[in-house]
Amino acid sequence: MAAQVDPQKCTKCGGVVQPLCVEVCPDEAIRVQEDRIVVTEFLCEDCNECGFVCPDRAIKIPLDKVTF
Ligand code: SF4
Numbered sequence: 757m758a759a760q761v762d763p764q765k766c767t768k769c770g771g772v773v774q775p776l777c778v779e780v781c782p783d784e785a786i787r788v789q790e791d792r793i794v795v796t797e798f799l800c801e802d803c804n805e806c807g808f809v810c811p812d813r814a815i816k817i818p819l820d821k822v823t824f
């Protein structure tokens with residue numbers, strides 16, 4: 757599983773360089789594509805760094821899928 761971005765909530769924060777979620781991801785699993793934030797599922801390690809920095813709480817890690 758991977759981080760889920762809610763496009764209804766995402767305001768595409770950040771701006772100058774890149775959105776916060778893109779900036780913090782240690783795996784380069786999240787990026788901007790066609791004006792939306794997309795997560796590459798097989799790269800995402802469900803660390804929730806992106807969810808933590810998102811000012812709009814637009815990112816969720818499905819809890820039942822998190823493995824530690
Ligand atoms: S949960 Fe972690 S690995 Fe997955 S997209 Fe967010 S920051 Fe990247």
Ligand code: SF4
Pocket residue numbers: 761765766767768769770775776777778793806809810811812813814815
């Ligand atoms: S951090 Fe949140 S608001 Fe900012 S671009 Fe990512 S998903 Fe959108």
